[in-house]
Amino acid sequence: MADQIELLNPPAAAPAQGLYSQAAFMPAGLGTYHVAGQVSVDSNGTIVGSDDFAAQVRQVYENLASVLNGIGESCDSIVSMRTYLVDANLLPTFMEVRAKLFPSLFSGPDYPPNTLLIIDGLVRKEFLIEVEAVAARRNP
Secondary structure, eight states: OOOEEEEEOOTTTTTOSSSSEEEEEETTTOEEEEEEOSSOOTTTTBOOTOOOOOHHHHHHHHHHHHHHHHHHOOGGGEEEEEEEEEGGGGHHHHHHHHHHHHHHHSOOOOOOOOOOOOSSSSSSOOOOEEEEEEEEOOOO
């Protein structure tokens, strides 16, 4: 059974507008994990970066990696992600921090598909970002 996720950017498709691929293929036989949206809390449940959006972005991706590592996977197992931001003005900082983080989280050079949404709010007003993911079970 193949265990390689293929990240695809077909030449006829419009180019990705950021650090993501247009599609992902997951071979049959791999199970999936649906990872809940991660917010900026540390392992003690304390909010990180309530006044520092860049710190929130880093904590969210650290939490996502921790969940995946805890189930025996890595960020390379991610098939797709959804990112929620509460303000479009946060986009430049998000893009900058993510560009620095992704090379350490993924083996690259391609990254999983991602849908980014600007929404009215998250479960607590202090949270400015949330990221959820679908990952393949590559390590039984």
